[in-house]
Amino acid sequence: MSRQTSNARDRILTAANKMFYAEGIRAVSLDNIAEKAGITKKTVYYHFKSKDDLVEAYLASRDQPNLALYRKWFDEADGGLPDKVAAIFRQIATSARHPKWKGCGFLRTAAELANMPGHPAMKVGAAHKKKFELWLAQEFETQGLVGGAALSRQVVLLLDGAFSTILVHRDADYAEAAGEAARALVEREVRNSTQRGSGQMESAST
The missing domain is CATH 1.10.10.60 (Homeodomain-like)
Structure with missing residues (x-):
C-alpha cells in the first residue's frame, strides 16, 4: 500500500x-x-466495500487505544487493587463531563445494530468487551484473588451500566457511584482471599 x-x-x-x-x-x-x-x-x-465494512473498521480502530487507556488509568492509580478499579470509573466520570463525550462507542453501536446480531461490528464490540473482562480477571488473579473471573464480570456489568445510565440522566456522578460499588466488591474479595490464605496457613501449621 x-x-x-x-x-x-x-x-x-x-x-x-x-x-x-x-x-x-x-x-x-x-x-x-x-x-x-x-x-x-x-x-x-x-x-x-460497504458502510458495514467501514463501521466494523471504525470500532476495530478504537479497540486497542481504549484498552490501553483503561490499563493506563489502572496502572497509574494510587493505592491498592480496590482503588485502582475505582480509578477507572472516576476517570470515566471525568471524561463524561466533557461536552463532546457521547458514551461508549461500542455500546452505542451495539444498540443501533441490536436487530443485526451477526453484523461484523457486533463481533468487534463483543470481542473488545471480552478483552477488557479477561484483562481485569488476569489482574485480579495476579493479586491472588481466587474468584477473579467472576469478580471481573461483576465489574464489567457495573462499568457498562454506568455508561448507559450516564447517557439516560446526563449525570457523570453515576460513574463514581458505580466505582464505589466496584471498590466494595473488590475489597470484599480481597478480604475473603486473605482469610482463605490465613486459614490454609493455620491448617498447615497444625
Missing part, C-alpha cells in the same frame, strides 16, 4: 471516528464521511 493510499484510508477512518461517535452510525452516510475526509465517495468504496 502506497503512502498516498494509506493516507486516504487513515483520513476516512478519522472522519468515521469523529462522525459515527458524535452522531451515530445510522445518521451518518458515506457521502458525509467522504465530505468530512475531503475525498470522493468512490475513494471511500476503494478502501471499504
